[in-house]
Amino acid sequence: MKTDELLTLLSADTAPVRPLRRMLSVALAIGFLVSALVMIATVGMRPDLAVAMIEPRVVAKLSVTLLAAASSAVLVFRIGRPGVPLGRTLRALLLPAALLAAAVAIELSVLPPDHWKASLIGRNALFCLFFIPVLSAVPLIGFLWAMRAGAPERPGWAGAACGFSAASMAAFIYAFHCPDDSPLFVMTWYVIAIGLVTLTGAAAGRRLLRW
Amino acid sequence: MVSRDREAQWAEWMRAGIRGDSQAYHRFLADVTPYLRAAARRGCARASVPVSEAEDVVQDVLIALHLKRGSWDPARPLGPWLQVILRHKLIDAFRRRGRTASVAIDDFAELIAAPQDEAIDDRRDAMRLLRQLKEGQQEIVRSISLEGQDVRETAQRLNMTEGAVRVALHRALKTLARLYHGGQNENG
Numbered sequence: 438m439k440t441d442e443l444l445t446l447l448s449a450d451t452a453p454v455r456p457l458r459r460m461l462s463v464a465l466a467i468g469f470l471v472s473a474l475v476m477i478a479t480v481g482m483r484p485d486l487a488v489a490m491i492e493p494r495v496v497a498k499l500s501v502t503l504l505a506a507a508s509s510a511v512l513v514f515r516i517g518r519p520g521v522p523l524g525r526t527l528r529a530l531l532l533p534a535a536l537l538a539a540a541v542a543i544e545l546s547v548l549p550p551d552h553w554k555a556s557l558i559g560r561n562a563l564f565c566l567f568f569i570p571v572l573s574a575v576p577l578i579g580f581l582w583a584m585r586a587g588a589p590e591r592p593g594w595a596g597a598a599c600g601f602s603a604a605s606m607a608a609f610i611y612a613f614h615c616p617d618d619s620p621l622f623v624m625t626w627y628v629i630a631i632g633l634v635t636l637t638g639a640a641a642g643r644r645l646l647r648w
Numbered sequence: 649m650v651s652r653d654r655e656a657q658w659a660e661w662m663r664a665g666i667r668g669d670s671q672a673y674h675r676f677l678a679d680v681t682p683y684l685r686a687a688a689r690r691g692c693a694r695a696s697v698p699v700s701e702a703e704d705v706v707q708d709v710l711i712a713l714h715l716k717r718g719s720w721d722p723a724r725p726l727g728p729w730l731q732v733i734l735r736h737k738l739i740d741a742f743r744r745r746g747r748t749a750s751v752a753i754d755d756f757a758e759l760i761a762a763p764q765d766e767a768i769d770d771r772r773d774a775m776r777l778l779r780q781l782k783e784g785q786q787e788i789v790r791s792i793s794l795e796g797q798d799v800r801e802t803a804q805r806l807n808m809t810e811g812a813v814r815v816a817l818h819r820a821l822k823t824l825a826r827l828y829h830g831g832q833n834e835n836g
Contacts, residue, residue, distance in 0.1 A: 438707070438777070438778070438793055438794070439764075440681060440703065440706060440707055440710070440764060441678075441764075442793035442794060443707055443710055443711070443793065444674060444677045444678055444681065444710065445674070445792060445793055445796065446789060446792050446793040446817070446821070447673075447677060447710060447711070447714045447821070448665075448670045448671075448673045448674035448677060449670070449792050449798065449799055449817060450714065450814070450817050450818050450821055451668060451670055451799075451814060452814060452815075452817075452818040453668075454666045454717055454718045455718045456718045457718045457719045458721070460718075517719055518719045518720070518721060518729075519716075519719060519720075519728070519729045519731075519732030519733055519736075520724070520725075520727075520728030520729040520731065520732050521721070521724070586716070586718045586719065587716070587718075587719045588712065588716040588719045588732070588733060588736070590732060590736055647829070648712060648715075648716065648736075648825070648829070
């Protein structure tokens with residue numbers, strides 16, 4: 438086919454353009470709603486939520502996960518768009534990490550060492566490892582589906598960003614149920630769960646987001 | 649030379665194209681192609697890849713920027729977006745040839761448009777690519793690209809609705825994109 442003929446072919450394709458940003462917004466909204474409903478309909482919010490919300494450990498847990506979800510969502514919205522710089526967006530990911538590190542440091546300074554192990558292991562570690570990925574499923578599938586309209590230079594990294602963002606959102610939602618509040622618990626099990634989903638996203642991205 | 653004005657003009661045509669103005673869109677594609685070609689040839693020359701490969705890259709880039717134009721934010725300049733797509737496709741082409749050359753893309757503003765050169769271009773075996781499309785898609789692609797009929801004429805001749813022709817055309821372009829980046833060697 439000659440290039441001129443290809444041009445004619447391309448301009449004859451009048452299928453409506455689907456803006457990446459709009460598709461990601463739809464995926465984000467649906468993913469958040471579905472995950473929140475699944476959490477509420479199955480395990481439910483913690484019964485003492487109203488009281489717990491003013492407990493510093495709970496505030497830290499919700500803040501870290503919300504900050505991670507927000508900063509990684511910004512990354513997801515930028516990474517599929519060629520020519521859009523990512524430097525500041527990537528640096529913003531350090532904010533939730535720094536906040537978590539600070540919370541861990543404070544926890545270690547206020548908690549007697551013989552309580553560290555119990556706080557780290559918590560009560561629901563395995564369920565946390567299971568349920569954060571479950572809650573991540575719909576947001577991750579949605580982000581990957583939307584990202585196929587994008588043109589990420591590194592498909593694996595774009596998939597990882599989708600996974601990290603989906604899992605952070607899921608972790609934020611799960612935090613409203615989770616009875617384990619110690620930053621030591623969050624640093625361990627939340628991070629492992631989010632890491633697993635991030636790796637899944639990276640593997641999926643390498644396959645699905647190539648162009 | 650691509651002046652800033654020209655890049656702004658491209659962006660204007662592109663925006664109109666996204667709104668559904670296919671004439672403006674065709675003008676954009678036709679006007680940008682010689683610059684893509686110049687950049688692709690220079691990229692090939694730097695990586696010691698035969699310049700005859702450049703036209704394949706140009707076609708690959710054109711399909712990519714068509715299918716991925718939803719990833720361009722109309723509020724942002726078009727040049728950086730084009731450069732990244734071109735670089736991505738050059739790297740892809742070199743990798744398929746076993747090269748891992750780093751690719752530096754010049755600012756489009758530094759390039760001189762390159763016309764098509766019949767002697768070295770269009771070496772891709774178009775028929776081989778087209779044959780990998782489904783039969784109905786092949787017919788539509790041939791009708792529009794080689795025979796120059798529009799969607800309505802094609803629909804009438806093939807006794808299809810215009811909508812069905814449009815859908816088949818869009819699918820065919822997605823398949824072609826996969827074939828261009830070496831998809832025929834993969835499962836599916």
